[in-house]
Amino acid sequence: MKHWITAAALLAATTVALAQTPIERGRYLMRGIVACGNCHTPMGPQGPLPGRELAGGTVFDEKPFTAVAPNITPDAETGIGRWTDAQIVAAIREGKRPDGTVIGPPMPIGLYRGLSDTDVAAIVAYLRSVPAVKNATAKSVYRMPLPPAYGPPVGKVADVPRSDNLAWGRYLAGPAGHCMECHSSPGPQGPDLVNGLGAGGMTFNGPWGVSAATNITPKGIGRYSDEALKKVITTGVRPDGTRLKPPMGTAFYANMNASDLDALVLYLRSLPPK
Ligand code: HEC
Ligand code: HEC
Incomplete structure (x- = not known):
């Protein structure tokens, strides 16, 4: 009886910790x-x-x-x-x-x-x-x-199962984070999410001058290790010390948790190289 209560209490505590x-x-x-x-x-x-x-x-x-x-x-x-x-x-x-x-x-x-x-x-x-x-x-x-x-x-719209890391990464880069809105190549009606998915080329004017979204398919990010890529996304600083200009949302991505970052990187690596 004592053991049963302990296990139940533990389970309840875990559920509370996981549920936001x-x-x-x-x-x-x-x-x-x-x-x-x-x-x-x-x-x-x-x-x-x-x-x-x-x-x-x-x-x-x-x-x-x-x-x-x-x-x-x-x-x-x-x-x-x-x-x-x-x-x-x-x-x-x-x-x-x-x-x-x-x-x-x-x-x-x-x-x-x-x-x-x-x-x-x-x-x-x-x-x-x-x-x-x-x-x-x-x-x-x-x-x-x-x-x-x-x-x-x-x-x-149902939740994407988090147990499926690739599907979760696709959800983060698409509907949740719209990485693909900025990083896909420009088409006649905005970003070309089919033929130009993640291929880069969109330009952005602002107080920073002009910035151009980079290729984030394996062709563009292949030179980064997973750790280096996560650092670029969350700090906005490349290994060579150059800084990413706005509107790349680095200051926000700094607050992402480790498992979401892993799923995001897994998905980017799975894109057809463009
Ligand atoms: C890439 C820039 C961009 C992002 C990201 C963005 N918005 Fe917007 N949003 C705009 C612009 C620009 C308009 C006005 C468009 C227009 O005038 O038709 C707008 C309009 C709106 C409106 C209509 C408000 C009104 O008074 O008419 C709402 C609500 C809104 N956004 C909420 C959000 C929320 C919530 C998010 C995040 C989930 C979000 N937006 C993300 C640029 C953005
Ligand atoms: C509002 C537009 C916008 C959004 C949203 C956006 N980015 Fe960016 N991103 C850019 C721009 C512009 C650059 C290039 C900045 C520069 O060169 O100074 C960039 C640069 C990068 C780089 C650097 C690539 C390299 O070759 O060094 C990576 C990686 C990246 N973005 C990944 C992402 C991911 C992942 C997301 C979603 C979580 C995302 N971006 C969302 C605009 C955006």
């Missing part, structure tokens, strides 16, 4: 691989501006658009404080605002369609928890037609 609450999961994702703040938090020369998390205002000036990242803090007037959870989920996974308008690029809606119900709920829980910041942002201008929708309603 939505807000814990949301914090891990948002301060790590998901990194909405890489676009939605205004950046100064030293990185994210203090006290302005997710307050918006960053401008993406490209040929087909001048897009402005909106304020997604819980402020009722200038943020998304009045949106319901379902409305926020629809904005993230379907690119649809409560007023029916469509959210344009560079928000990677196509990939976010694959975010699991668990993870998108965790992201919403985190969004509700950040301090409300009053900050009205300008409207985006698109010099290209936006699609009427990004596809049929998303419905339910």
Whole structure:
């Protein structure tokens, strides 16, 4: 009897340690691989501006658009404080605002369609928890037609089993982290996720000048050991001492745990060399 109680107590303790609450999961994702703040938090020369998390205002000036990242803090007037959870989920996974308008690029809606119900709920829980910041942002201008929708309603998305490391790595690089949105080669409709998956070539203008996303298929990263590659991703410093420029989200990826990094690297190594 005594032994049985001990075993049960141990099992309960282990389950509690492994299960994250939505807000814990949301914090891990948002301060790590998901990194909405890489676009939605205004950046100064030293990185994210203090006290302005997710307050918006960053401008993406490209040929087909001048897009402005909106304020997604819980402020009722200038943020998304009045949106319901379902409305926020629809904005993230379907690119649809409560007023029916469509959210344009560079928000990677196509990939976010694959975010699991668990993870998108965790992201919403985190969004509700950040301090409300009053900050009205300008409207985006698109010099290209936006699609009427990004596809049929998303419905339910199951969790990818973490026991399958390769599938988990693919989920992290795709729907969760949108590494592939930046690192695939440019096609006529944005990144070519089929023929140019991970091949690099997209360019980004900003206060840093112009940066170009590199090839992260085995052809591009073959020169790195797993350890070196993880160090590049999480510190932004290459073995030769050169530093990765924005918008590579190094400061966020620094917070990823070891098993997620392993799965990510396993997946990148599995890509067809381009
Ligand atoms: C690559 C940059 C980028 C990333 C990453 C990104 N967004 Fe956005 N997001 C934008 C831009 C730009 C807009 C505005 C587009 C427009 O005006 O149509 C936007 C619009 C939105 C809106 C609509 C807000 C409004 O008031 O209209 C919400 C909500 C939103 N994003 C949430 C998120 C969340 C949550 C994440 C992370 C899961 C995320 N975004 C990741 C760039 C990004
Ligand atoms: C918003 C766009 C963006 C996102 C998202 C992004 N990257 Fe990058 N990444 C870049 C750019 C741009 C560079 C090149 C920076 C430079 O050369 O200064 C880069 C560089 C790299 C490098 C260095 C490669 C080399 O040859 O030295 C690696 C590795 C890398 N990214 C992996 C990733 C992974 C893995 C993810 C997802 C977790 C990711 N990136 C997400 C834009 C992005």
